[in-house]
Amino acid sequence: MSAHLAYVGIGTNAGDRAENVSRALRELQSVGTLLARSSTYLTAPWGRFDQAEFFNAVVSLETELSPHDLLDALHAIERRLGRTAGERWGPRVIDLDVLLYDDLTIADERLRVPHERLAERAFVLVPLAELDHRFAAMRDALPPSELAGVIRVEREGGTVMSEISSTISGRVRALANFLSSGDAVRVRIERGSDEIEVARRRQHVDRPRRANDRAASGAAALRFDTIKADLVGIFNLSRPAPSEGETFDGDRELAYIEALGIRTPVHSMGAGRLVRISATDGSPVEYGQPLFSIART
Amino acid sequence: MIANRGEIALRINRACQELGVSTVAIFSEADRDSLHVRQADEAFCVGPGPAGRSYLNIPNIISTALITRCDAIHPGYGFLAENARFAEICSDHGLTFIGPEPRVIALMGDKASAKKVVREAGVPTTPGTDVLRSLEEAYEAATSIGYPILLKATAGGGGRGMRVVEEPGELQRAYAGATAESEASFKDGRLYVEKLIRTPRHIEVQVLGDEFGNVVHLGERDCSIQKPAHQKIVEETPAPNLAPAIRASLHEMALRVCRHVGYTNAGTLEFLAAGDDVYFMEMNTRIQVEHPVTEMVYNIDLVKEQIRIASGESLGYRQNDLAGRGHAIECRINAEDVRNHFAPAAGTVSKLVFPGGPGIRVDTHLYAGATIPPYYDSMIAKVIAYGDTREIAIARMERALSETVIEGVQTTIDLCIEILAAPAFRNGRYDVEFLSNELALR
Numbered sequence: 040m041s042a043h044l045a046y047v048g049i050g051t052n053a054g055d056r057a058e059n060v061s062r063a064l065r066e067l068q069s070v071g072t073l074l075a076r077s078s079t080y081l082t083a084p085w086g087r088f089d090q091a092e093f094f095n096a097v098v099s100l101e102t103e104l105s106p107h108d109l110l111d112a113l114h115a116i117e118r119r120l121g122r123t124a125g126e127r128w129g130p131r132v133i134d135l136d137v138l139l140y141d142d143l144t145i146a147d148e149r150l151r152v153p154h155e156r157l158a159e160r161a162f163v164l165v166p167l168a169e170l171d172h173r174f175a176a177m178r179d180a181l182p183p184s185e186l187a188g189v190i191r192v193e194r195e196g197g198t199v200m201s202e203i204s205s206t207i208s209g210r211v212r213a214l215a216n217f218l219s220s221g222d223a224v225r226v227r228i229e230r231g232s233d234e235i236e237v238a239r240r241r242q243h244v245d246r247p248r249r250a251n252d253r254a255a256s257g258a259a260a261l262r263f264d265t266i267k268a269d270l271v272g273i274f275n276l277s278r279p280a281p282s283e284g285e286t287f288d289g290d291r292e293l294a295y296i297e298a299l300g301i302r303t304p305v306h307s308m309g310a311g312r313l314v315r316i317s318a319t320d321g322s323p324v325e326y327g328q329p330l331f332s333i334a335r336t
Numbered sequence: 337m338i339a340n341r342g343e344i345a346l347r348i349n350r351a352c353q354e355l356g357v358s359t360v361a362i363f364s365e366a367d368r369d370s371l372h373v374r375q376a377d378e379a380f381c382v383g384p385g386p387a388g389r390s391y392l393n394i395p396n397i398i399s400t401a402l403i404t405r406c407d408a409i410h411p412g413y414g415f416l417a418e419n420a421r422f423a424e425i426c427s428d429h430g431l432t433f434i435g436p437e438p439r440v441i442a443l444m445g446d447k448a449s450a451k452k453v454v455r456e457a458g459v460p461t462t463p464g465t466d467v468l469r470s471l472e473e474a475y476e477a478a479t480s481i482g483y484p485i486l487l488k489a490t491a492g493g494g495g496r497g498m499r500v501v502e503e504p505g506e507l508q509r510a511y512a513g514a515t516a517e518s519e520a521s522f523k524d525g526r527l528y529v530e531k532l533i534r535t536p537r538h539i540e541v542q543v544l545g546d547e548f549g550n551v552v553h554l555g556e557r558d559c560s561i562q563k564p565a566h567q568k569i570v571e572e573t574p575a576p577n578l579a580p581a582i583r584a585s586l587h588e589m590a591l592r593v594c595r596h597v598g599y600t601n602a603g604t605l606e607f608l609a610a611g612d613d614v615y616f617m618e619m620n621t622r623i624q625v626e627h628p629v630t631e632m633v634y635n636i637d638l639v640k641e642q643i644r645i646a647s648g649e650s651l652g653y654r655q656n657d658l659a660g661r662g663h664a665i666e667c668r669i670n671a672e673d674v675r676n677h678f679a680p681a682a683g684t685v686s687k688l689v690f691p692g693g694p695g696i697r698v699d700t701h702l703y704a705g706a707t708i709p710p711y712y713d714s715m716i717a718k719v720i721a722y723g724d725t726r727e728i729a730i731a732r733m734e735r736a737l738s739e740t741v742i743e744g745v746q747t748t749i750d751l752c753i754e755i756l757a758a759p760a761f762r763n764g765r766y767d768v769e770f771l772s773n774e775l776a777l778r
Contacts, residue, residue, distance in 0.1 A: 270395065270396055270399065271380055271381075271382055271395075271396040271397075271399040271400045271403065272399050272403070273403065298395065298396075298399040299395060299398060299399055299402070299429075323380075323403045323404075325380040325381040325382070325400075326365070326380075326381045326382050326383045326384075326390070326396060327365055327381050327384070328381070
């Protein structure tokens with residue numbers, strides 16, 4: 040039997056959330072070997088707005104179970120931990136999802152891998168990017184208001200703070216939204232003996248030299264690459280100009296950067312779908328400036 | 337365009353602002369939040385953190401200057417400031433390089449050839465060699481000059497690529513180490529040998545020259561207080577307890593060399609003074625870190641003068657019009673762990689209070705919340721104190737340093753306070769061994 044790399048998403052918004060996450064982690068050890076876990080995040084409920092907030096995390100584990108067996112095992116854990124089949128977006132004692140399984144793509148009635156809404160959900164991408172930096176670009180491409188809804192819960196002495204009252208988390212969320220909308224980096228509110236400080240940390244990920252190298256082994260089948268300028272010059276789209284939404288089967292020259300009389304081509308680095316043209320045709324670009332976003336399938 | 341970073345980039349931006357010159361800043365990804373980047377009129381990222389791919393990335397720098405339609409490039413100090421090839425490339429692209437001509441940069445920037453030229457002008461130099469071609473040549477030279485010797489980088493400055501060799505057994509290792517460090521810092525690993533003169537003072541002379549052949553000096557600076565790696569930490573002007581005859585001689589020799597090579601823009605000639613003997617060591621064809629002390633005593637803005645000269649203006653004054661007044665001291669504050677061989681200390685500055693009051697000037701790019709990147713040198717601020725007399729300057733500096741608060745990183749502030757309190761410093765009788773001796777006593 041061979042070992043497979045799976046990423047599992049954990050969510051809970053009922054009962055003692057920190058305890059639920061801990062119990063889920065213990066139960067997951069029956070499914071495989073836990074390799075790494077992300078921080079725990081406090082997140083706004085997705086799809087419904089009148090519920091308690093979730094704790095979310097992502098773990099990577101090595102398992103010998105097949106994808107469907109893994110799904111069954113996760114459902115069994117959910118039942119053991121007290122989840123009842125309730126409404127689709129209702130409160131959950133525990134919610135375990137298969138996010139990624141090796142580099143497989145699966146689409147049947149029971150299971151979709153990569154998880155179908157992975158690319159849109161900040162509460163998945165933020166913890167996932169902690170474990171696999173290749174998702175950082177996808178995370179950074181989310182709207183700031185989405186990212187503001189995902190708040191990392193600080194650990195005190197190794198244990199997750201379990202009780203965050205809804206008033207405090209509401210205030211924190213409001214401050215986070217305020218921060219993400221402007222240039223401010225840190226906001227502090229003091230009222231009597233209460234104080235809240237929210238800081239925005241720059242998410243600088245050390246990108247590998249090439250904007251999109253593929254690792255030898257990995258779990259991601261769905262890729263989302265940002266092609267950035269690696270020199271200073273004038274950005275020019277190739278003719279005929281590529282357009283957003285266009286797909287191409289193989290490597291394609293999309294643009295060139297003109298500098299010091301030399302035109303350096305910018306390639307798509309393989310097949311994919313052009314999701315966004317991030318730079319303006321004919322205008323200067325600096326080092327590291329995003330030029331194109333390409334979804335790989 | 338300001339082709340530099342940190343405090344000197346901010347310094348240049350300030351001079352430009354006062355002159356009504358718009359500025360373009362370049363920065364590496366590690367310096368995106370840097371102060372001068374925010375204050376320049378435009379800013380372009382030219383590469384990732386490591387200097388070789390950003391601040392030394394000539395194509396990206398030139399490209400940025402052309403795109404933003406710059407007229408001139410100020411290289412600051414370090415990086416490309418003494419790179420003759422870069423100065424040539426600027427000129428090839430119609431950009432004015434703010435500094436001497438490429439020919440002069442090459443001549444004086446190459447430490448070995450500079451000494452040859454200076455001897456032609458009748459100025460004494462430290463016994464030494466031209467650029468070494470091999471380790472064997474180093475052995476021969478060291479034997480004939482006599483140990484102890486210094487291995488120095490010909491493209492070097494700032495104490496990098498330098499090794500002291502006391503006896504033949506140390507030479508091979510020192511040669512390898514100096515070559516590697518020089519290659520990494522200046523992209524040129526060539527070395528030369530120089531006699532090590534024990535307990536000299538390091539005295540340097542500031543000069544300015546315009547394109548019409550006018551040259552003036554602006555006094556001398558004593559920079560003898562140096563860390564073990566020959567890196568300056570405290571500088572002052574005028575040099576204390578310097579015999580008037582020697583002082584006058586240093587000034588006169590500096591002017592003689594400048595006229596001999598046709599020097600333009602700002603520069604500094606460094607000498608070693610031991611007893612009655614004075615030896616030319618090297619010339620830095622750029623603005624120096626410690627330029628503020630000269631600015632305070634001569635009431636002049638050297639960076640503005642650089643820009644004016646580069647734009648074709650004449651100095652507008654002669655030597656007789658210049659008179660130094662008072663005394664100025666500078667302390668360099670580095671983010672370093674003094675107890676751990678000055679290892680660079682990284683971190684984020686959490687709290688910051690800089691001094692003020694009469695006679696105090698602070699040149700820094702630091703602000704509360706700034707993160708100090710690991711890729712560059714560790715100097716984070718310069719505190720300069722001025723007074724009518726040396727005693728007043730010292731008192732003001734002591735006050736200023738005690739007012740300074742920098743939290744979040746370790747700094748050399750306490751070391752500077754100790755230096756100022758040391759009897760040798762207060763008496764104005766110290767040499768280049770002073771700091772090593774002080775540190776050895778701990």
